[in-house]
Each structure stands twice: as structure tokens, then as C-alpha cells.
Amino acid sequence: MPKIVRFHETGSAEVLKLEDLPLSEPGEGEIRLKVEAIGLNRAEVMFRQGQYLESPQFPSRIGYEAAGIVDAVGLGVRGFRVGDRVSTIPSFSMGQYGVYGESAIVPATAVASYPDSLSPVEGTSIWMQYLTAFGALVEYGQIKKGDQVLITAASSSVGLAAIQITKAADALAIVTTRGENKKQQLLDAGADHVIVTDKENLVERVMAITTGHGTRIIFDPVAGPYLERLAEAAAPGGIIFEYGALSPEPTPFPLFPALGKGLSVRGYTLFEIVKDPEMLARGKQYIYEGLKSGTLKPLIDRTFPLDAIIEAHRHMESNQQIGKIVVRVSS
């Protein structure tokens, strides 16, 4: 019987249990994967804590991203065969289809092949991060050469993806990190300027870098009171993407900067992109081309074995990582 991660109550990482469950068969339109690697996301920590957009029904599965081999195909599935090497695109309910485990069943629409040049660890580290950043920066933000982009929480996999997409557009990537310790790694990852928010004034630094103009695009998963600083750092006509809710504090709308500068504050999640077949197709094409040309390259922080899933979640919550945390599955 495959080992599957489930949890029976919300809470800290210890609620995650590795359980032996009978092998399931894929239903109509579904695919079963023999999982080789699982990419971890902040969304899963929030889901485990009961603080995500979706609430768990117990016992609940968990997990958005896996790479693996197709080992069974449900009725009506076209385009995939047993033996195909694929990874999952987060476009389903985690509670229903969660992919943490040795075997996972997912909708066929949520599966895509990944380039042969990538390992399974890399193959499970592309869709969430690049599609999320692609949708905001390219589809909605229409990033172009010479743009100035402010990327907060830049050490996350999505933050690093945003740096790569910004540089691929010949735009300027100004990024933030809390402590000094990640500064050099963020410069190595392509950031043009790193602002260490524990010791530097964000607005002053952004204004100095942009000669008083501010940044046209801001890409932020934190929200909370710091949104007021981001609005001060925005250029006239700028757009602030809020793609997460990491701050536990309420988020004030920066009304006067928004009126004075014509700012947009836009809630955004990957689901807008994956639900739209045309945007999803453009995103996949963009990502395939970027991986091939080398402008996009997933950065792996560290891997864990499946039986260390609790430790892997704890590592994510430590905020010590730079890049993707991946669980390797061997069976």
C-alpha cells in the first residue's frame, strides 16, 4: 500500500501523518501518478494551519505539486499514457487531490510534461512558482524592458521566479529580504538591488534607486500594515499585486497614496491563470521556452525524504530557505 500524507486536525507540522492507504484507481478524467518528488509550497503550511483560502475536511490530503510517472489513466483522458513523465499544475482542491505521498490521483487537466533536461526534483519546482509570477508580471503587469519591479519576500520560490522573469524582460529587479544573511545569495540569483528591511528604509532605498519615481510593479505575498510602505514606494499609475496573506495583521488600504498616484492594489492567485485555458497555454509556452533558453532555472534549497515531511514543513516555516524545498520519494 502506498504511503500517503494526511492530517486529522489543523496545527503545527506534527499533525502531518504518513499513512498506509489502499491504492486508488483514477476516475473519469483523472490520472494516477507514481510520485518521484514533491515540491512544497507556503500554501500547504497555511492549509495545514487552517488559514488558507480552502479549509480542510478531515482526514485531509495535502499538497499541490508533484513530479512522477503516469501509472494509470482514467476514462476519457487524452494526451497522456502510462509511463509519461509529468508534473502537476496546482489547479485543484488540495483536500481532494493532495499529492503528498507515494501515489497521487489528479485531474488530467492539472498535469503537464516537463523538459527532459530537468530532474524530477526540478520538474516539481516549476509550475507554481513560474505560473504565479508569469500571471502577475507578464499577463496582468505587462512587464517590459526598462520597467522597475519591487519583489518582496524574494527568497521564496515564487520570489526567485519573479526575479528571473523580471531579468528575462530586461527590467530592474529590486528585492527585499529581512536579514543580511540572504543578501549575497539574492544578488547571485539575479537581483539588481537587495533591500535589507531589518536595517534599511524601504521607501528611501526604492526612491534612491529609481531617482524618486518609485516602481511600476510591486509583487508581494505578505500584505498587512507594510502595504502602506509599498504604496509609498510605488510609481504613479503603479500596480501592487497581493498574492498571499502571510502577515497575521489586518491590511489597511493605502487610500491617499492610491488617490494621489492612481495606484491599483490587486488581489491575485495562480488560480486565475490555470482556470483560463488561453492564459495557461501562454504561461506553459513561456515557461518551456524560458527553461530551454536558460533564462528560467529553478533554484532548489534542499531536499528531504518523504518520512521527514514534518521536518520539511518546519524548514519552510523557519524562513531560512532560499528557493524550493523538495521531498524526494523513493519506493
Add this chain to the structure above:
Amino acid sequence: MPKIVRFHETGSAEVLKLEDLPLSEPGEGEIRLKVEAIGLNRAEVMFRQGQYLESPQFPSRIGYEAAGIVDAVGLGVRGFRVGDRVSTIPSFSMGQYGVYGESAIVPATAVASYPDSLSPVEGTSIWMQYLTAFGALVEYGQIKKGDQVLITAASSSVGLAAIQITKAADALAIVTTRGENKKQQLLDAGADHVIVTDKENLVERVMAITTGHGTRIIFDPVAGPYLERLAEAAAPGGIIFEYGALSPEPTPFPLFPALGKGLSVRGYTLFEIVKDPEMLARGKQYIYEGLKSGTLKPLIDRTFPLDAIIEAHRHMESNQQIGKIVVRVSS
């Protein structure tokens, strides 16, 4: 000497003083008007109270909109001659150029002719209201046939302009008003549905009218805590324009509805339009055509003589009006 309205301190309507001041000469690029009518705006009440985007320097002039006859032209002004019948487009500092009075000097770029079919009272009641609503609904909102639009504070001149522009686009105008007393007049003004917020649940009514979808565009000058209700009433992918700050309370950003539905909350003022020559030209063209075809028609609430300017401001603050409050100037 012309009578000019100035104020020497912020405060209630009584701070407005009618003063005899020497006739000034227009400088380079400026035009002097013999004022015939003055259109009042909420912005002027807020400026008088010291709560506007611009702060007064005392003694301060006041006023954005006037219709009148060109009676002097400064150096370098092209396209206008003494005797022309024009009205002002708010695109200047109120403190510097305020138009309340028998004579006003304004930048030539802030002057436009208005259709012969309009009286001066109507001619001073078009630019602020129609350009403001045009910019949000047409330029940025890209309103189209079948759209559903929620317009709050609909009895204001800008609210009524938004109703007319929504109907001109063959879209649905759902409007709000606080009390029952203005309901019939708003229906007469073209609203498809009027929600009386003192006694009806905004979100339930909007969802009933839109069969659970919500409205794609929301046009709101109030902000404050009610923004959370507006976000609940918004359709997926919707945009909420905040074009004022009438609420004295802080404005929370509706983070979870914004994430879940991909909502934009956009600060917006007319100044974005008037500073952009192409958008301004499109707006003027749209308004001239609408006035000619009759899809746009300014609704005048009431007129006052210039020496009743205090009473006129009090009337605006009473929130009893429907449409534009205008001061007639005779000299």
C-alpha cells in the same frame, strides 16, 4: 473691483468670504474669464475643511468649475479669443486658480468651449462629472454592453454622470442611496436598480440582481469600512474604483475577497485623465458627442446667487441634493 470668494482659515461654510479684489491680468499661457456660473464640487468642501489632496495656503481662493466669457488672454495663448464662451476643466491648483468669483484667471489648457445648446449653468456642470466617470468607466474600466456596474453615492453629479455613461454603453446601472427619498428620482435619472442602503442589504440585493455573479465595475467615492461590502458584491476579476475619501474612517483592504476573486481596488482621480493629452482629447470628444446625442445631459439640482455661497456649500453638505449645485454670477 470683482467680488472673489476666499477663505483665511479652514472650517465650516462660514469661512468663505466674498471680497472685493483688484482685477488681475492673465500671465503667459493664462486666460481671464468673466464668470457667469460656478459649478460646485465635493472637492471644494473638503479643500475648505483642509481635508483635500491639496492643502490651502491662506488667504486661499477656491473652486474648480466655472463657465464664462473670455475677457483677457495672456501671452502665448492660442485657440481662444476675447468673447469666447468657455468653461473650465479641473486641472489646476484650486488655491492658485480657484474660480469662485466674478472674475477668474485659469491656465488656457484648462479651458474648453461647450455646446451652444447648453446654458452657462449647464456648461459649468459637465467637465468634472463626465470626465471623472468617463476615465474610470470607459478608459480604465472599458465598459461594454451587458456589463453590470455598481455606483455608490449615486445622487452626486459624478454618480449621475456614471449612470448616464453606463446606460450609454448598454450596461446595467445598479446604484445606491442611503434613504428612500431619492429612490424615484434615481430611477428617473436612468438607474436600473436602486438599493436603499439604510434598509436593504447591499450584497444580497446585488447578488439577487446579478444572479450571484456580482458587478464587474464598482465606482465609489466613499471608501472606509464599507469597501469590504463592495468587495463582497464584486464579480470575479472585478475592479473597484475609489475616487474619493468621503468616509472619515480608515479603509481596510478586503484581502480575502480580493485574493479569492482576483479583485483590483484602484485609487483614481480626474487628474490622471486631464494630465494625459490623449485621454483628455478622447474624453472631450466622448462628452461632446454624448451631449449632442442626448445620452449625456447634466442634471441641475439647484442654483444660488454668488452672495449665497455659504448657503450653497451648506446645501452640498446636507446631502439633500440630486445633481449639480450651481452658483449664478451676475454683475
